[in-house]
Amino acid sequence: MRVLITGMGGQLGTLVARRVEARADVDTVVGVDLDPPRRRLHRATFHWIRPGDTDTLDEVVRSLDPTVVLHLGQFEPHARLVPQRADVASRRATESLVTALADAPSLRRIVVRSGIEVYGRRRGGPICPDESCPPDPTSQFGRRLLATEQHIEVFARSRRRVAVTTLRFAPIAGYHAPSPLSRLLKLPVVPVATLAEPTFSLVHAADAADAVVAALDARAEGPVNVVAPGVVSAYQAARIGARVPVPVLGPGWTLAGRLSEFAGAPLPDHVRELIVRGRTADGGRCAQVLGCAPTRSTRDIVTEIHEQTVVEFLDIAGGYAA
Numbered sequence: 001m002r003v004l005i006t007g008m009g010g011q012l013g014t015l016v017a018r019r020v021e022a023r024a025d026v027d028t029v030v031g032v033d034l035d036p037p038r039r040r041l042h043r044a045t046f047h048w049i050r051p052g053d054t055d056t057l058d059e060v061v062r063s064l065d066p067t068v069v070l071h072l073g074q075f076e077p078h079a080r081l082v083p084q085r086a087d088v089a090s091r092r093a094t095e096s097l098v099t100a101l102a103d104a105p106s107l108r109r110i111v112v113r114s115g116i117e118v119y120g121r122r123r124g125g126p127i128c129p130d131e132s133c134p135p136d137p138t139s140q141f142g143r144r145l146l147a148t149e150q151h152i153e154v155f156a157r158s159r160r161r162v163a164v165t166t167l168r169f170a171p172i173a174g175y176h177a178p179s180p181l182s183r184l185l186k187l188p189v190v191p192v193a194t195l196a197e198p199t200f201s202l203v204h205a206a207d208a209a210d211a212v213v214a215a216l217d218a219r220a221e222g223p224v225n226v227v228a229p230g231v232v233s234a235y236q237a238a239r240i241g242a243r244v245p246v247p248v249l250g251p252g253w254t255l256a257g258r259l260s261e262f263a264g265a266p267l268p269d270h271v272r273e274l275i276v277r278g279r280t281a282d283g284g285r286c287a288q289v290l291g292c293a294p295t296r297s298t299r300d301i302v303t304e305i306h307e308q309t310v311v312e313f314l315d316i317a318g319g320y321a322a
Contacts, residue, residue, distance in 0.1 A: 002028045002064055006097055007072035008046055009033030011177045015209035017044045030064050052092030054099050061100040070212055072113045074148060077141055077268040078180035087144050094148045098155045111215040112152050112166045116225060117142035117270050121277040130282035131223045139270035165215045170203040170227040175304050177205040182305045183265035190238035191256040194247040198278030199231035202301045207294035220289035227283030230297040234275045241306030
């Protein structure tokens with residue numbers, strides 16, 4: 001296999017790259033991103049490419065002629081980039097990739113990073129959707145993820161021999177994983193829902209990376225939910241870290257968002273939606289079609305978040321750094 005990884009510089013991309021380059025059946029690993037990988041890689045080659053730089057990406061694709069593409073270049077708002085830049089970077093990364101892959105005659109499989117945000121949390125909608133539930137995103141991040149899925153699917157249909165596996169991850173978190181939810185839960189005071197205690201699921205970055213690599217071998221096509229076992233509420237997550245949960249209702253969320261941003265933990269709409277309405281999904285198909293399933297529970301991941309001591313800050317370019 002000759003593997004191209006977009007988003008290699010992120011936490012998930014770096015973890016995936018280290019796993020892929022350790023495989024004997026992989027001849028070449030090449031990655032692209034707007035930031036370099038966070039850990040040392042031994043065989044993989046990295047190219048610094050800004051999302052939307054189709055000419056440079058086209059040169060990389062022509063040289064590699066990948067057999068597999070792992071498209072992880074989706075940017076969660078307030079993780080590595082502020083919301084507007086995250087949305088634009090995600091769109092441009094997908095558009096330039098699809099254009100460049102026209103020069104990849106050996107391409108056989110694309111694995112796409114997506115998220116359970118595509119199901120949305122509309123009133124009356126399924127609380128724990130499986131892959132048969134139609135996407136209905138109710139946040140900007142969810143809409144961007146769904147647009148990426150659709151863009152890749154359209155391209156694949158134009159290439160008869162290209163299979164697509166779409167991994168819909170629960171919010172990815174864990175030690176050192178940049179996440180707006182993680183930052184919020186680590187504040188001394190955590191805003192929570194008032195009238196109910198909705199629950200959510202997570203997935204550990206290492207388990208997410210294992211799922212991506214497992215998709216190299218699986219013959220599964222279509223969406224696959226990747227969700228850690230168990231759920232917690234925002235109230236429970238705050239108490240696990242000995243934080244103070246503060247109930248917020250209605251217009252109070254506007255003030256809560258401003259205060260949390262001032263404290264260094266901006267509150268994008270998909271995270272607010274998770275706290276107010278909950279977010280989980282049925283991950284039963286993952287073990288069936290990928291041969292693996294997340295092993296770390298949501299509660300364990302929350303505990304790990306609170307054990308993290310690295311401080312993240314907003315850089316002058318509008319992104320996050322550790």
